[in-house]
Amino acid sequence: MTKAEGEINEMHIGLGGTMSALFLKQLAQKTHRGLEGRVRNGKSAGGISYGYRAVRALRTDGSVTTGEREIVENEAATVRRIFEGYAAGLSARALAAALNAEGICSPANVKNAGTWGPSTISGNWKRGTGILNNEAYIGVLVWNRQRFVKDPATGKRQARLNPPEKWVIREVEHLRIIDDDLWQRVKERQGAIREEMNPAGVQDSGLRPERARRPTYLLSRLIKCGCCGATYTLINKTRYGCSAVRNKGTAICTNRTTIRREAVEQRVLAGLREHLLHPALLGTFVEEYRTAWNAAQADTQAARAKAERELAQVEKKIAGLLSAIEDGMYHPSMKEKMAALENRKRSLAAQVAESPEPAVLRMHPSLGDLYLQKIGDLVNALSDPAVRVQAAEAMRALISEIQMVPAADAPDGHRIELSGDLAGILALGDAETTKPPREARAWSYLLVAGVGFEPTTFRL
Incomplete structure (x- = not known):
């Protein structure tokens, strides 16, 4: 019995329930359509990402604008710092810890608002969540990426990704905070980490985060046993030893010689400096400089x-x-033909005038000193806390393998054989190094890896 309708019978229940369900469905469709129209006009459909704030302004008819956003500069600076730090090799956990240590507030719409966590930064790349996956920072608004459905068993809402063809994408260049190059470097690093966690690329396969963990020490995972080829691992806190003889017995390997971790790292770094300072490599450096110069000038001269x-x-x-x-x-x-030829003549004359005369390559007298300086700064780059992470990653990428050969007459009982790409090692002394280089700036011209810098093996 109700005051408005009186007695309620089965017909009221059936019709009323049906009408209510239809009303809710139509309301959802109208709301969705209204939000879509707003996004297509370049406005936000709801929610405020970190780095932005809502803008309210009165229209001529007295109503208030909705969906407008503008950049908050101090938060935008934090966003840039996160992207630059991640691209340089810092983890989301390290970035979150640094931001918390400085007392920088996190987005207000996350769990434990006020403090940063790794998930706030890394998020979910498929769903576009997290600071590093928000396309708004490159001036792109993406809407309808996912929908929510109710789990009939629990009654809770669960997110489901929509197919890309249903996404609504609009450019909002006035909201750009990050440039395309920085965004791409972050995406490349994220892709490399996912590949490490799932190297076989098996779809829907469980990821193994431990595979993408940054090595604890400079040469971790690179050191191999010269007898059996197994990895040299830390058998205690300070010494490396063959993992095969420890785990599989002397039937597989008989190398029980161990070596201090610090000794290996010191000998590798000292050996790199010694071998790279060889006069033959200095000559190769100069020749590669000449080759790179000629290649860079070829296109200009041809045009x-x-x-x-x-x-x-x-x-x-x-x-x-x-x-x-x-x-x-x-x-x-x-007359018409002459006019066309005169116009073409003026155009070609201007093109020739703008193209510089082929420059004569003169080797700078300090070019050899530059080479020596870069090699001398190798250890300093790996010791400087400001660039240690970036330099260590670059260093590791340039070393293919370190063979540990037991030898009673060698220092620390080992002869060390190092294989790696010497070309990129030359750039490690540069404080701007952020990834394994295939080319390095020398003066104002390009030095490119070539025949003289092919992967090499030498003993330390």
């Missing part, structure tokens, strides 16, 4: 030569037309 050849042909045609006119062979069509 200038082509323009000069075409200019000579155009001038020849103009001279021919002038000779024909002087001989009394004038025709009205010649």
Whole structure:
């Protein structure tokens, strides 16, 4: 019994329930359509990402604007810091700890608001959550990426990804905080980490986060036993030893010699400096510089030569037309053709004038000193806390393998054989190094890895 409808019977229940369900469904569709229209107009459909704030302004009719956002500069600076730190090799956990230590407040719409956590930064790349996955920071608004459905068993809402063709994407360049290059470097690092966690690329396979964990020490996972090829691991807090003899017995390997971790690292770094300072490598360095210079000049010289050849042909045609006119062979069509040739001549002349003359390569007298300086700064780059993470990652990427060969007459009972790409090692002394380089800046010209810097093995 209700005051409005009186007695309630089965018909009221059935019709009323049906009408209510239809009303809710239509309301959801209308709301969804309204939000879609707002996004297509370049406005936010709801929620405020970190780095932005809502803008409220009165319209001429007295109503208040909705969906407008603007950048909060101090939060945008934090966003840039997170992207730059992650691209440079810092983990989400390390970034969160640093932000918390400085008392920088996290987004207000996350759990434990006020403090940063790794998930706040890394989020979920498929769903576009987390600071590092928010396309708004590159001026792109993505809406309808996912929907929510109710689990019939628990009654709770669960997120489900929509197919990409249902996403609504709009450019909002005025909301850009991160440039495309920095965004791409972050995406490349995220992809590399996912590949390490699932190297086989098996779809829907469980990820193994421990595979992507950063090595604890500079040479971890690179050191191999020269007898059986197994990995040298820390058998205690300070010494490396063959893992095969410890785990599989002397039937597999008989190398029970151990070596201090600090001794290995010191010998590898000292050996790199010693071998890279060899006069032969200095000559190779200079020759590679010359080769890179010639390659860089080739395209410019080819374009200038082509323009000069075409200019000579155009001038020849103009001279021919002038000779024909002087001989009394004038025709009205010649005027139009002459005008076209003159325009082309001016264009080619300007192109030749703008193209510099082929420069003569003069080797700077301090080029050898530059090489020596880079090698001398190798250890310093790996010791400087400001660039230690980046330099260590670059160093590890340039070393293919370190073979530990037991030898009673060698220091620490081991002969060390190092295999690696010497080309990129030259750039490790640069404080700007953030990833394993295939090329390094020398003065104002490019030094490119080539024949003289192929992967090499030498003993330490």
